[in-house]
Amino acid sequence: MVFKKRTFFGEEPERFTPPQPAELERRVANLLAAAPGLDAAEITVTCRGETVVLGGRVATGEEILRAGEAARSVPGVAEVVNRIELAKAGRG
Incomplete structure (x- = not known):
């Protein structure tokens, strides 16, 4: 056989x-x-294959959207699961 x-x-x-x-x-x-x-200081990034899971807390809903859009723009990312939550306002 010849390959x-x-x-x-x-x-x-x-x-x-x-x-x-x-x-x-x-x-x-x-x-x-x-x-x-x-402000990504409290954002966590975990990968499962080509799926990126974002977690943590940010101050605004706009930051949640920006984080998801930014993660999707990285080459090699097939899917983004965005589990980032809004941080509760501190009581003072």
Whole structure:
């Protein structure tokens, strides 16, 4: 039996290697930390394959939306589960 080299239109096919969960978490967390108008200090990022789960608390509903949009923009993210909650106002 003879095995031929795999080709795609004469070229060797590109190999897709999904990002490791820790690498994807790091990229999403870094983007959230740098996102304008978003305080990501209390946001957690967890990956399950290509699904990113966001958790924690922020001050406004707009920040919840921004965090989800930012996470979706990271290459390698297929889905975002946004579990971020609004922080309760402190009593003083």
